[in-house]
Amino acid sequence: MSHTAHIPSHRKPRRSASKMALRAGVAGGVLSTLAVAAAAGTANAAEPVTETIELPTLTADLSAQIAQSADATAQTADSYEARAQQDAAAVKAAKQAAKDQAEAEKKAEAKKKAEAKAKAEREAARERAARDSERTQLSTSSAPSGGGSSASSASSSSSKSAPASGSVGTVISFLKAQLGDAYVMGASGPNAWDCSSLVQAAFKQVGVDLPRVSQAQSTAGTPVSLSNLQVGDILYWGGAGSAYHVGVYIGNGQYLDAANPSKGVVIQDLSGYPASGAVRVL
The missing domain is CATH 3.90.1720.10 (endopeptidase domain like (from Nostoc punctiforme))
Structure with a gap:
């Protein structure tokens, strides 16, 4: 027995041939997959993918609906404008009516005053006429009778x-x-x-x-x-x-x-x- 037999060896244990072959196969497969992916990426980069979006087709029904909506909007606008014009005309007519009413009342009052004045003047005229008639009758009855020159007679007949x-x-x-x-x-x-x-x-x-x-x-x-x-x-x-x-x-x-x-x-x-x-x- 060697005197170093009891000392463990520092050398790495040898791997078996089967394990080494397995590892080599796995590595090769990985490398092959990466190569294929790289190739696909290069191809994709060289040929960009485009996507076509189809827009909706403008049909006759849709056009009619749009036209009807536009007409309705225009009619609404016209209705608002007509209403505004009617309101303005109504306000103007009301102001004019109030003015006309005031003028009519003023004229009626003036006419009433004029009629009252005319009535008073007619009564006063009748009274004066009655007095004048009495004076004329007294003057005629008291006038002296007698002759005179023909000229004075003619003058008297023309003025009497x-x-x-x-x-x-x-x-x-x-x-x-x-x-x-x-x-x-x-x-x-x-x-x-x-x-x-x-x-x-x-x-x-x-x-x-x-x-x-x-x-x-x-x-x-x-x-x-x-x-x-x-x-x-x-x-x-x-x-x-x-x-x-x-x-x-x-x-x-x-x-x-x-x-x-x-x-x-x-x-x-x-x-x-x-x-x-x-x-x-x-």
Whole structure:
């Protein structure tokens, strides 16, 4: 026995041939798999894969649905716009109606006041006319009788008149009620007149419709002589049909007219401003 037999050997034990062969086979298989994978990766890299995505086809039904949706949207927009326009029109109409109502109420109030004033003036005119009639009757009954020159008799017959009564009295009463009113060209009352509007308004009180202007009024009735005037005859200055001024004879050689802006409605003597002619409508 060797003296070193009891010492374990430091040499690695030998592997068996079968184990070594097994390991070599496994390694070779692994290497083969890696080679195949590498080759496949190279091929894939050389030829990129593409994928095709098919889009949906736009059919006739889908087109119709889209068109209907667009039409519905447009109709809704138009409806909103129409409603907005209707609302704006309603607001505007309401404002205008309120304004018109206020103006109508204002006019109605003014008309009511004017009617009340006219009524008061008519009553006052009737009272004045009654007093004037009494004075005229007293003056006529107390006038001295007797002769005189033929000239004075003619003058007296042309200026003398009976107390106004009936329709003529109403005309004269209306005219006298306007004494002191202003003269304004184109005005037709109730507080301002021109010559023809005053005459027209006076005869309208008894249902006689005269033309508005003096030219037409000068031919509206029956022509009468200035020497045979009666109360209520219409006097005119200028030619018949072309008169530039009118007034109404009230008796005693006097007439009442809307004279001019400085005088207004006054009573004047024919001797101071002789008329050109006269017509009778009552």
